[in-house]
Amino acid sequence: MSSLRSASSSRSAPRVSASTTFSDYAVTTATRLLGSAGVDAGQGTRALRTMLSPWGARRIGTRPGWHSDVCADGSPIEFSAAFSREGLQVRALVEALPDRLSSSSAQKAALALTRGLTQEFGAAGDRLAEVSDLFLPAENPTGFAMMHAAALSPNGGPEFKVYLNPNANAGMTGIERTRAALDRLGFAKAWTAVTEYAGRGFDLDRIVYFGLDLVDGPGSRVKVYFRHYDASPAELDTRMEISLQHESGLLGAFCRQLTGSDSEVRAQPLVSNLTFTTAGGHQPVSATLYVPLWLHTASDRTVRDRISSVMRGMGLPVGRYRSLLHHMARRPLASGRGIHTYASARVQHGRPRLTTYWSPELYDRYPPARYQRG
Numbered sequence: 030m031s032s033l034r035s036a037s038s039s040r041s042a043p044r045v046s047a048s049t050t051f052s053d054y055a056v057t058t059a060t061r062l063l064g065s066a067g068v069d070a071g072q073g074t075r076a077l078r079t080m081l082s083p084w085g086a087r088r089i090g091t092r093p094g095w096h097s098d099v100c101a102d103g104s105p106i107e108f109s110a111a112f113s114r115e116g117l118q119v120r121a122l123v124e125a126l127p128d129r130l131s132s133s134s135a136q137k138a139a140l141a142l143t144r145g146l147t148q149e150f151g152a153a154g155d156r157l158a159e160v161s162d163l164f165l166p167a168e169n170p171t172g173f174a175m176m177h178a179a180a181l182s183p184n185g186g187p188e189f190k191v192y193l194n195p196n197a198n199a200g201m202t203g204i205e206r207t208r209a210a211l212d213r214l215g216f217a218k219a220w221t222a223v224t225e226y227a228g229r230g231f232d233l234d235r236i237v238y239f240g241l242d243l244v245d246g247p248g249s250r251v252k253v254y255f256r257h258y259d260a261s262p263a264e265l266d267t268r269m270e271i272s273l274q275h276e277s278g279l280l281g282a283f284c285r286q287l288t289g290s291d292s293e294v295r296a297q298p299l300v301s302n303l304t305f306t307t308a309g310g311h312q313p314v315s316a317t318l319y320v321p322l323w324l325h326t327a328s329d330r331t332v333r334d335r336i337s338s339v340m341r342g343m344g345l346p347v348g349r350y351r352s353l354l355h356h357m358a359r360r361p362l363a364s365g366r367g368i369h370t371y372a373s374a375r376v377q378h379g380r381p382r383l384t385t386y387w388s389p390e391l392y393d394r395y396p397p398a399r400y401q402r403g
Contacts, residue, residue, distance in 0.1 A: 042359040045089065045391065051126075052078065052085030054389065055106050059121060061356040062108060066119045066349070068181050076179045076187040077121055079145045084126040084138065089391050095135070097124045098173040100388040101323055101396035102367060110353050111180075111384040112345045119353075120384075122178040122192075132170035132197075139175035140165070143191070143243075146177065152189045152243035156251075160210040163201070164193035164239065171198055189243040190250075195236050203236045207253060210239055211305075214251055218311035223253055226271055226303055226313075233258045237400075240302065247308040254302045258402045262318075265301060269316035273309060276376040280318045283374045286339050287332075288325040297321035297398055300371070317375040323366050323388075324398055330362035332369040336385060339372075343381045350385065357387045365394030 042061065045054050056074050063070040078085070093103030100107050105126055111118040125142045127134035146152040165174060176192040193210075195203030208220050227234035240252030257265060262284035269275045284299070300319035305311070326332050333354060340347045358368055371386040388396070 042356060045359060045389070047089055047091045049089050050086055051089060051106065052081045054089065054391070055081055055085065055121070055123075058108065058357065058389070059119075062110070062119050062353055063181060065352050065356050066110070066117050066181075067183050068119055069183075072186060073119070073179075073181040076146075076150065076181070076189075079149050080121065080123050080125075080142060080177055080179060082142075082145060087126065091392070093392055095124075095126050095130060097126075099124045099176060101370060101399050102388060102390060102393035104389050104391040106389055106391075107370065107386060108357060108389070109384055109386040110350065111382060112340065112350060113382040114344060114380055116183065117346070117349055118180050118182045120178055120180045122176055124173060124176045132172060132174060135174040136165045136170060139177070142177055143175070146189050146243065150187060150189065153245045153249075154243060155245075156214055156241055156249070157191060157243065159213050160193070160239075160241075163206050163210055163213075164195070164197050166198045166200060168200065169198045172196055191241050191243060192254075193239040193241070195239055204231050207236050207239055211251070211253075215307070216251060216305050216311065219251075219305050219313075222271055222303065222311065222313055226268055226316075227255060228268065229260075233260070237300070238302075248306050250314075251305045252302045253305075254300060256400055257299045257301065260299055262299070265299060265318060269301070269318070272303065272313040272316035274315045274376050274378065276379075276381075279376060279381065280374060283339060283372075284318065284320050286342075287320045287322060287335050287372055289335075290325070296324040298400060298402070315375050317373050319371045319373045319386075321371055322369040323396055326366055328363045328366050329358070329368045332366070333362055336369070336372060336383075340383060343383060345381070345383055354385075354387070357389075359390070360394065365390065367394040367396045 060070045063073045096103040097105035105124045107122040109120045125138035127138045178190050179187045195206050235256045237256045238254035242249045263281040266281040303313040304315045337347045367390045373384045
């Protein structure tokens with residue numbers, strides 16, 4: 030069912046049609062979200078326009094030409110909001126759409142976007158350059174090339190990061206590519222933590238993304254993302270004790286409250302990451318759990334209620350979350366389950382941090398399962 034064709038008009042957010050451009054949708058939505066969050070909409074939308082140039086001028090259409098890795102329904106844009114007791118951050122994630130349906134063309138679009146962020150905002154690309162040949166191979170590339178994210182806060186300018194594809198071609202395995210990248214970036218010893226964390230083997234704890242902050246400094250992060258098959262929340266909670274800031278017990282309960290299950294999350298696998306910084310050395314400074322939501326509930330209304338309950342328990346601002354969701358949703362929450370894609374949680378300096386991730390549902394309000402094993 031396409032949300033473009035069947036979503037009823039909503040007072041929450043403007044209507045979107047097949048003739049709407051990606052930029053028009055994204056900038057309008059970002060303006061509403063940033064205004065609600067108290068973030069400078071001018072600087073935020075400027076960053077987003079750069080991230081959407083030039084492909085954002087295309088019309089959305091009724092089905093994805095390039096089925097993006099950003100959202101379950103193939104939408105190439107995702108918004109999210111990170112809540113903590115210290116403040117609120119709004120984020121946007123995009124995958125630059127290629128001119129042709131090929132990974133080579135996707136690489137060109139991604140590199141052009143990176144150059145734009147470097148020139149317009151001074152995004153730091155030195156570390157990305159160190160590993161570009163690994164993740165953007167010239168020979169027989171496959172899959173997505175790169176995704177770009179911007180984090181927008183009430184204080185300070187936008188901060189950018191990229192997500193790279195460990196399975197960029199058949200010339201190296203994702204394991205080999207990730208280990209080589211960590212080595213080049215000065216984190217060779219971190220591989221011990223990665224292999225210990227994936228203790229069941231890389232088939233069940235699969236490396237799926239490699240993340241880099243496009244900023245300089247000892248706190249600049251390198252992230253290794255895993256997709257976990259047949260893993261219980263309690264098991265992952267225990268394994269995350271490998272990080273310096275983990276608080277045992279939080280994530281198992283977090284997952285249980287959001288999915289309504291104590292057992293393995295089978296409908297859609299759990300995702301997590303380990304974060305490394307120069308300041309933290311070879312030990313992960315944090316670990317984050319991402320709980321898939323769209324196949325574990327009947328509707329986004331149920332997800333909203335579950336997230337609200339979790340946030341109250343964490344002492345986080347439920348009203349801010351609901352206000353942002355109101356500006357994001359373009360239909361009644363009970364009439365679909367595709368807006369909420371993931372929710373994540375981690376402990377930062379002893380304080381809980383929760384992030385909710387939202388799909389624009391440009392193509393489907395009931396997206397199917399993705400990333401099934403085998």
